[in-house]
Amino acid sequence: MTLTRTTFLTSGLLFISVYLVLLCALASPAAARSLRAHKAKTTATTLSTTTVLRGRASWYGREHQGMRTSSGERFNRFKYTCAHKTLPFGTRLRVTNIKNGKAVVVRVSDRGPFRHQRIIDLAEVAARPLGIVSAGAASVIAQVVPATTPLGPSAAPANLLAIQAADPTPAAAFATYDLPSAADSALVAAAAPATATAPVAASAAPSALPTGSLLAARPASRFLVQAGTFADAQNAQALRDRLLALDPALAVQLSEELIDGKPLQRVLIGQLDSWLAAETVRRRLQAKGLAGLVRQLPGQPALAVNDAVAAPPIAP
Numbered sequence: 001m002t003l004t005r006t007t008f009l010t011s012g013l014l015f016i017s018v019y020l021v022l023l024c025a026l027a028s029p030a031a032a033r034s035l036r037a038h039k040a041k042t043t044a045t046t047l048s049t050t051t052v053l054r055g056r057a058s059w060y061g062r063e064h065q066g067m068r069t070s071s072g073e074r075f076n077r078f079k080y081t082c083a084h085k086t087l088p089f090g091t092r093l094r095v096t097n098i099k100n101g102k103a104v105v106v107r108v109s110d111r112g113p114f115r116h117q118r119i120i121d122l123a124e125v126a127a128r129p130l131g132i133v134s135a136g137a138a139s140v141i142a143q144v145v146p147a148t149t150p151l152g153p154s155a156a157p158a159n160l161l162a163i164q165a166a167d168p169t170p171a172a173a174f175a176t177y178d179l180p181s182a183a184d185s186a187l188v189a190a191a192a193p194a195t196a197t198a199p200v201a202a203s204a205a206p207s208a209l210p211t212g213s214l215l216a217a218r219p220a221s222r223f224l225v226q227a228g229t230f231a232d233a234q235n236a237q238a239l240r241d242r243l244l245a246l247d248p249a250l251a252v253q254l255s256e257e258l259i260d261g262k263p264l265q266r267v268l269i270g271q272l273d274s275w276l277a278a279e280t281v282r283r284r285l286q287a288k289g290l291a292g293l294v295r296q297l298p299g300q301p302a303l304a305v306n307d308a309v310a311a312p313p314i315a316p
Contacts, residue, residue, distance in 0.1 A: 050143055052163055055119035055174030057095060057140040059127030069110035076123070080151040083110035083121040092149050093142045095120065096156045097130040098164070103156040104129055105149050117173045129153050165280040170287070223278035224270025227252075227285060227292045236265035239290075243269065246288065271297070 061077040069075050071089040082093065087108045096103040106126045113121045120142060124133060132138045141163060157163060169175045227243060230236040236254055243252045255266045269292075272278045278294045285292050 049178040049180055050145075051176065051178055052144075052166075053093075053119050053142040053174070053176050054164075054167055055140070056117065056137050057120045057122055057127070057130075057132060057142075058113055058116070058118050058137045059122045059124055059132050061124030061127075061133075071109045073109055075110065078125045079123060080104065080106045080126045081109040081123045082106040082126065083112035084108050084119070085111060085114070087144075090147065092145050092147055092151070093120070094145045094149070094154055094157065095122065095126070095130065095140050095142045096160060097132070098139045098141060098160075100131055101156045101160070102130045103154045105145060105151050105154045107151060119174050161277070161280045165283065167283070170283045222271035222273060222297050224268050224272065224295055224297065225278050225281050225285065225292045226295050227267040227269055227290060229267075230265045231262065233265050236267050239267045243267070243285075243290075 060075075060083075064075045065077050067075050069081075069083075075081075082095070084091075084093075087093075089108055091108040092105055093108065094103055094105050104122075104126050106122060110121070113119075116137075118137065120140070122130070122132060127133050130138060130140070141160070143157065143163070163179065164170075166177065166179055167175055168177055228236065228239045230239070233254075240252050240254060243250055250269055251271070253268055255268055257264050257266060269281060270278070272281065282292045282294055
């Protein structure tokens, strides 16, 4: 009788153990899926964007000193403030002069400007380091930044070229659009599968166009900008000379190709190791009234170009 009871208890314990093992095995995949779904949901719901404004900026100073602004405070041309048509008072903006790369952080305290399609009016002290006081107006990019960002002169955004390339309407006089914040861009890249890559995220946009011997170290897959195609070699040479007059450091070359038995001269700028860098150059040419298109050359050898020193791309 004792043996039977012991056997029964042993069998019962064994059954319970097997049941618990099976239960854990079934629950683990579900828990893992739930955890992955929670992480994905958290990533999707916590992403934030930064608002970007692009257009012309002007300034105001002595003639408005001490006058009441739309926010109720007195205008002081020696404070880092600005006027914008709609942004909430107290919003801080990092304003960058596209041409010279100078930047300043200001606070919205007034409304305007209301003429000449300008997007922002800067107080004199803020406009001066950007070179706007002497020029009267300038093309700028303004980013909404956290309220804790210190006012005054600032470093230009490191991803300025990427911000410009993301402009959905580069030919328009002004534009407003949203971009993922820098931290969230890294978060998205980390969360994405390793195989899900896009040309725009291939690499950070360079601060200068690669030229000369720098091209030898580029990866096999490259991008270039085709600025024009001509049947007349003189016309192609004229476009090349015009591009070099805009920026002598551009890696411009002429390439002859046979199309339907006829020789054509192509004017090419390259090579660049990301689509984003090439698209940025194309848009800068477009701003100068020059058409172009981005071409990808997978597995092609480096183009033969002159050994010029790398220099910033064409100023808008």
